[in-house]
Amino acid sequence: EVKLVESGGGLVQPGGSLRLSCGAFGFTSSDYWMIWVRQAPGKGLEWVAIIKQDGSEKFYVDSVEGRFTISRDNAKNLLFLQMSGLRAEDTAVYYCARGAGWVSEYWGQGTLVTVSA
Amino acid sequence: EIVLTQSPGTLSLSPGERATLSCRASQTVGKNYVAWYQQKPGRAPRLLIHTASIRATGIPDRFSGSGSGTDFTLTVSRLEPEDFAVYYCHQHAYAPLTFGGGTKVEMK
Numbered sequence: 001e002v003k004l005v006e007s008g009g010g011l012v013q014p015g016g017s018l019r020l021s022c023g024a025f026g027f028t029s030s031d032y033w034m035i036w037v038r039q040a041p042g043k044g045l046e047w048v049a050i051i052k053q054d055g056s057e058k059f060y061v062d063s064v065e066g067r068f069t070i071s072r073d074n075a076k077n078l079l080f081l082q083m084s085g086l087r088a089e090d091t092a093v094y095y096c097a098r099g100a101g102w103v104s105e106y107w108g109q110g111t112l113v114t115v116s117a
Numbered sequence: 118e119i120v121l122t123q124s125p126g127t128l129s130l131s132p133g134e135r136a137t138l139s140c141r142a143s144q145t146v147g148k149n150y151v152a153w154y155q156q157k158p159g160r161a162p163r164l165l166i167h168t169a170s171i172r173a174t175g176i177p178d179r180f181s182g183s184g185s186g187t188d189f190t191l192t193v194s195r196l197e198p199e200d201f202a203v204y205y206c207h208q209h210a211y212a213p214l215t216f217g218g219g220t221k222v223e224m225k
Binding site: 047 | 118150154156161162163164167173205207209210213214215217218219
């Protein structure tokens with residue numbers, strides 16, 4: 001069974017940093033593009049970032065470019081999102097997803113990031 | 118960046134009725150790489166359709182997708198009680214990938 005489990009969310013002050021992790025279970029994550037998507041409270045979905053199987057290609061939404069870094073550790077079946085320079089508008093539930101190509105096929109349950117003083 | 122506009126914002130229907138949801142792209146979506154997701158409160162989205170018309174694994178055949186170029190449609194042929202939710206379209210052709218704003222299908 002494919003399962004994705006996010007962790008690392010919490011309360012952080014504006015300008016602070018946080019690293020999210022996503023554990024992949026039931027499949028070999030190195031075979032897939034992996035994706036982060038977020039959802040602000042009461043709002044729609046926003047695609048955040050995607051990383052190629054070997055980590056050689058990464059793409060970001062403009063609003064996080066230069067502040068967030070997506071990475072992966074295929075040996076441990078882990079996906080990461082390093083977030084810095086956090087702003088109030090980054091407050092959201094962050095989901096990791098396994099790609100079928102670039103389609104987010106399987107999703108985790110999400111982890112909440114709250115940016116507030 | 119491709120902007121996706123979904124309409125209507127809310128659809129009020131009864132079980133057994135047909136639901137037709139629209140998604141319009143600001144430019145042509147290559148290879149018709151448009152997906153549809155269903156999301157219920159407090160839950161992660163579920164992939165229904167990708168590449169405009171290909172049903173994801175385990176999705177009932179009352180869900181169908183169609184369209185090409187800039188205009189795409191999700192149809193639910195006969196609404197079941199569990200189908201009342203928010204639906205998002207998503208283009209998976211060009212980075213940055215984007216989602217539409219969503220259509221809420223509510224019970225009349």
